[in-house]
Amino acid sequence: PxxxxxxxxxxxxxxxxxxxxxxxxxxxxxxxxxxxTKPNGYSCQDHSECQSECCVRSSQVPMQFCTSKTVFLQCVPWRKPNGEFCRSHSQCWSQCCLHVPQISAFRCSARNGILAQCLPL
Incomplete structure (x- = not known):
């Protein structure tokens, strides 16, 4: 020691x-x-704690874990599936968070249209 x-x-x-x-x-x-440094799967609070240098949320659980980077060497956090409540595009897997007037809330939505844009239906 x-x-x-x-x-x-x-x-x-x-x-x-x-x-x-x-x-x-x-x-x-x-x-x-x-x-x-911690291997993948260990809980973390900062990228520097991980062998992969990638510390992110990997599910709806609020804790962060050491996770592998993508093949493009990006550190991508878990994102919400379509239909989940959201506050910004970055929270959604589709990168599309739209206001739903019927329930007066924002939800993750699928991209639509010829150019697969984030447009209300």
Whole structure:
């Protein structure tokens, strides 16, 4: 166990598992001193906590989890399906949040029209 880099022969004192305790560890091939990061599925609050550098909501549960990035290296959070209440386009899988006058609320809606736009029916 250690508290500061100077205590270690490698000059590298980092967290290397879920425990908050820090340990002396060797530096990487590029002489970096890297802390342990969480694999996918672990709860998180910030992208830097995850090996994937992607910490997002992955369901209706309000907690965030470490998740893989897409093939385009994007970190995409879970979005609501059509019919769910919404406040903005970004909350919906369809990227379309429209006002429904009959119930005086906004709901996620499917895109429509020839150009698949976010238009009211």
């Amino acid at each position: 250690c508290e500061h880099h100077e205590e270690c022969q490698s000059k590298c004192c980092v967290t290397n598992n879920l425990s908050p305790q820090r340990f002396c560890t060797p530096k990487t091939f590029f002489l970096q001193c890297l802390s342990w």
